[in-house]
Amino acid sequence: METKTMNIKIEKAKTSKIDKVDFDNLAFGNVFTDHMLVCDYKNGSWNIPEIIPYQPISLDPSAKIFHYGQSIFEGMKAYKDENNDIWLFRPLDNCKRLNISAKRMAIPEIPEDYFMEGLTALLKLEKDWIPQTPGSSLYIRPFIFASGTGFHASPADEYKFIIAFAPSGAYFSGKVKVLIEEKYSRSANGGVGYAKAGGNYAGQFYPTQLALEKGYNQVIWTDDNTHEFIEEAGAMNIFVRINDTLVTAPTSDRILDGITRKSILKIAKDEGIAVEERKITVSEIVEAAKNGSLKEMFGAGTAAVISPISAFGFRDVDYDLPEIGDNYASLLKKRITDIQYNRAEDKFGWRVKV
Amino acid sequence: METKTMNIKIEKAKTSKIDKVDFDNLAFGNVFTDHMLVCDYKNGSWNIPEIIPYQPISLDPSAKIFHYGQSIFEGMKAYKDENNDIWLFRPLDNCKRLNISAKRMAIPEIPEDYFMEGLTALLKLEKDWIPQTPGSSLYIRPFIFASGTGFHASPADEYKFIIAFAPSGAYFSGKVKVLIEEKYSRSANGGVGYAKAGGNYAGQFYPTQLALEKGYNQVIWTDDNTHEFIEEAGAMNIFVRINDTLVTAPTSDRILDGITRKSILKIAKDEGIAVEERKITVSEIVEAAKNGSLKEMFGAGTAAVISPISAFGFRDVDYDLPEIGDNYASLLKKRITDIQYNRAEDKFGWRVKV
Numbered sequence: 001m002e003t004k005t006m007n008i009k010i011e012k013a014k015t016s017k018i019d020k021v022d023f024d025n026l027a028f029g030n031v032f033t034d035h036m037l038v039c040d041y042k043n044g045s046w047n048i049p050e051i052i053p054y055q056p057i058s059l060d061p062s063a064k065i066f067h068y069g070q071s072i073f074e075g076m077k078a079y080k081d082e083n084n085d086i087w088l089f090r091p092l093d094n095c096k097r098l099n100i101s102a103k104r105m106a107i108p109e110i111p112e113d114y115f116m117e118g119l120t121a122l123l124k125l126e127k128d129w130i131p132q133t134p135g136s137s138l139y140i141r142p143f144i145f146a147s148g149t150g151f152h153a154s155p156a157d158e159y160k161f162i163i164a165f166a167p168s169g170a171y172f173s174g175k176v177k178v179l180i181e182e183k184y185s186r187s188a189n190g191g192v193g194y195a196k197a198g199g200n201y202a203g204q205f206y207p208t209q210l211a212l213e214k215g216y217n218q219v220i221w222t223d224d225n226t227h228e229f230i231e232e233a234g235a236m237n238i239f240v241r242i243n244d245t246l247v248t249a250p251t252s253d254r255i256l257d258g259i260t261r262k263s264i265l266k267i268a269k270d271e272g273i274a275v276e277e278r279k280i281t282v283s284e285i286v287e288a289a290k291n292g293s294l295k296e297m298f299g300a301g302t303a304a305v306i307s308p309i310s311a312f313g314f315r316d317v318d319y320d321l322p323e324i325g326d327n328y329a330s331l332l333k334k335r336i337t338d339i340q341y342n343r344a345e346d347k348f349g350w351r352v353k354v
Numbered sequence: 355m356e357t358k359t360m361n362i363k364i365e366k367a368k369t370s371k372i373d374k375v376d377f378d379n380l381a382f383g384n385v386f387t388d389h390m391l392v393c394d395y396k397n398g399s400w401n402i403p404e405i406i407p408y409q410p411i412s413l414d415p416s417a418k419i420f421h422y423g424q425s426i427f428e429g430m431k432a433y434k435d436e437n438n439d440i441w442l443f444r445p446l447d448n449c450k451r452l453n454i455s456a457k458r459m460a461i462p463e464i465p466e467d468y469f470m471e472g473l474t475a476l477l478k479l480e481k482d483w484i485p486q487t488p489g490s491s492l493y494i495r496p497f498i499f500a501s502g503t504g505f506h507a508s509p510a511d512e513y514k515f516i517i518a519f520a521p522s523g524a525y526f527s528g529k530v531k532v533l534i535e536e537k538y539s540r541s542a543n544g545g546v547g548y549a550k551a552g553g554n555y556a557g558q559f560y561p562t563q564l565a566l567e568k569g570y571n572q573v574i575w576t577d578d579n580t581h582e583f584i585e586e587a588g589a590m591n592i593f594v595r596i597n598d599t600l601v602t603a604p605t606s607d608r609i610l611d612g613i614t615r616k617s618i619l620k621i622a623k624d625e626g627i628a629v630e631e632r633k634i635t636v637s638e639i640v641e642a643a644k645n646g647s648l649k650e651m652f653g654a655g656t657a658a659v660i661s662p663i664s665a666f667g668f669r670d671v672d673y674d675l676p677e678i679g680d681n682y683a684s685l686l687k688k689r690i691t692d693i694q695y696n697r698a699e700d701k702f703g704w705r706v707k708v
Contacts, residue, residue, distance in 0.1 A: 030504045061390055062518065069551065069556040071420055106556070141505055153555050184544040187542055188539040191557060198553060202424040202551065
């Protein structure tokens with residue numbers, strides 16, 4: 001990936017915070033690098049992005065982000081290999097999905113070259129921040145929000161596109177225990193569930209808090225009409241292994257088209273694993289858990305990578321997943337991270353060198 | 355309403371912008387007064403609110419409002435009568451609803467006295483900003499958003515509660531033409547539709563833009579499952595008059611419990627109008643439009659007050675509403691605004707003197 005001559009202006013930070021960071025003990029997303037990319041939408045077009053020191057954003061109290069939730073984001077990672085080369089994983093897919101989200105949320109689409117060249121320039125500047133500790137990576141957060149002002153409930157006339165970096169460790173520590181939710185819902189038919197819109201996440205916090213209080217780590221959402229079909233887990237898509245078949249729900253306007261999800265489907269097929277994209281009922285999973293055909297469940301997402309599920313709860317009963325040696329989760333996680341960290345052949349052409 | 359001795363610190367603006375405002379030509383929500391109330395949630399509790407000059411808010415780029423849409427708001431108005439006395443309409447109901455929204459969005463609830471006393475103190479300071487032009491009022495916007503930082507998709511640890519004022523004219527100019535929506539949806543069963551959560555509004559912008567392009571002003575949302583039941587219009591609840599009966603959809607977890615809505619129901623009953631809170635199907639409205647029993651439709655909300663609907667569109671057909679002399683919309687609008695502006699007896703005890 002070559003940086004073209006877009007002439008992204010760079011204002012360097014006077015001092016770096018990098019020496020204060022303990023790269024061996026990174027949490028997820030709470031340490032930020034020295035710079036960020038900022039791009040303003042004004043008078044009907046996106047300005048050329050600029051790189052400036054990471055700093056607070058100043059907004060009018062009537063900025064529409066505060067009132068009407070007009071915001072979208074992406075989650076990506078940069079990986080450093082043994083030769084200190086830097087890699088991205090399917091970055092154009094994130095850019096395209098950001099623009100799919102933008103359209104649904106009435107936010108102006110960001111030009112692909114602003115996204116890609118801005119990201120590349122920022123990565124080159126911040127390359128020393130990319131962790132090489134196993135399991136760590138540089139988490140990349142591109143986001144767009146409404147900075148235009150006014151209390152009228154209508155799209156803003158100004159927006160900010162920002163890319164910020166957070167060197168991060170694992171999103172989940174250890175296996176994940178999930179609760180299949182029957183009362184609360186994440187998204188509606190014809191709603192915004194397929195978009196990475198800010199409000200989709202805030203709506204999950206309260207039901208997730210209730211699940212956390214009961215000892216679960218995440219909620220598996222079901223359709224809002226019958227609560228019979230499992231959808232996704234908010235921070236990740238869900239895969240279920242029944243006997244030796246790997247099953248995941250088809251994407252829809254309620255489910256995020258996860259980049260890890262679709263990569264896992266490809267890799268699994270490549271491994272000769274039988275794969276099904278189809279509706280999965282809660283009753284089917286409960287039945288499979290009871291009769292022993294449910295071998296594995298795991299979540300897949302950029303932040304979560306592949307997170308094995310240890311048990312699921314449904315109607316006050318916990319169903320433990322077995323510990324199996326030759327599990328798909330480990331195999332698929334190794335395959336995808338080997339591609340991401342440039343430790344294996346990239347037969348699908350997903351890896352992009354920065 | 356007495357200001358107790360909470361000791362709200364007031365930092366006055368050095369100069370006022372009030373002389374620059376044309377109070378005879380106010381739009382909706384784009385002029386703001388000199389001061390605002392700010393209250394910070396930190397270390398597990400809300401600080402005492404303070405009044406400061408209206409000014410930009412500075413936030414870390416990782417503040418959760420930008421990423422996860424954790425924000426809620428209320429809409430209220432202050433009215434000035436002929437004696438220059440200032441009135442609020444059912445303000446405690448807004449405070450209670452803000453806290454209902456807060457709970458659903460995993461935002462800490464604001465103490466009622468912080469809300470009420472903060473609002474009162476700010477109103478007393480800004481009393482000259484309350485328009486007396488007919489149809490104008492001081493629009494009040496209390497809102498809370500996540501100011502705490504970090505990319506982990508979980509509730510923030512810090513929040514800001516702010517009240518800002520905008521002297522405003524009418525939300526809609528003239529009658530409203532609405533489109534009954536069958537593809538896109540506003541909310542899910544078990545979702546956040548009953549909360550005044552920011553993301554609920556952003557999700558409506560794109561479908562509303564499509565409706566605007568077709569010549570409509572607003573969308574009437576239907577249930578996301580069958581699209582057969584009308585729900586609300588995003589910025590207002592919907593009332594339908596069939597023959598002489600006034601009908602509105604019951605509130606649910608998908609529909610906002612509008613304060614204007616419930617006041618209109620009371621006033622209508624008081625007027626001896628037959629009132630029904632029940633599910634309304636689209637087919638029923640279309641049928642009633644065809645056979646002439648559909649006499650009126652109007653929206654009701656704080657910003658919109660009562661906005662008569664001139665026509666509704668459904669499946670590429672427009673159905674015009676008749677112009678009738680003794681219409682409920684005018685009667686009910688007069689009754690409610692007479693109470694709000696202290697021009698009539700307040701038999702329900704809704705008006706609160708500041």
